[in-house]
Amino acid sequence: xxxxxxxxxxxxxxxxxxxxxxxxxxxxxxxxxxxxxxxxxxxxxxxxxxxxxxxxxxxxxxxxxxxxxxxxxxxxxxxxxxxxxxxxxx
Numbered sequence: 282x283x284x285x286x287x288x289x290x291x292x293x294x295x296x297x298x299x300x301x302x303x304x305x306x307x308x309x310x311x312x313x314x315x316x317x318x319x320x321x322x323x324x325x326x327x328x329x330x331x332x333x334x335x336x337x338x339x340x341x342x343x344x345x346x347x348x349x350x351x352x353x354x355x356x357x358x359x360x361x362x363x364x365x366x367x368x369x370x371x
Contacts, residue, residue, distance in 0.1 A: 293333055298340045306341045310334055 293301065293309060301309065313334045317327060357365040 293337065295336060298336045301337075301340070303341055303344045306337045306344075310337050310341070313337070 298306070313330050316322065317330055317334075322330070354365065359365055
């Protein structure tokens with residue numbers, strides 16, 4: 282099984298969420314949604330998937346927020362029209 286396929290089907294715990302790329306997170310979220318929409322899961326499994334999905338969605342939103350702030354920084358200019366440049370915070 283490839284790493285990409287594994288990231289789509291393998292549950293991710295809180296510590297693993299931050300290690301996933303944005304793209305891996307969205308693929309895993311899609312897999313979770315498909316599984317939940319199937320409607321054939323026991324309550325406990327549905328709840329576990331929902332919790333995992335919330336963790337993934339929050340982590341993805343944080344990444345998007347950081348990227349948006351970085352773009353705003355890159356597009357910023359000072360009073361003289363010069364680009365505002367500072368060290369990137371990851």
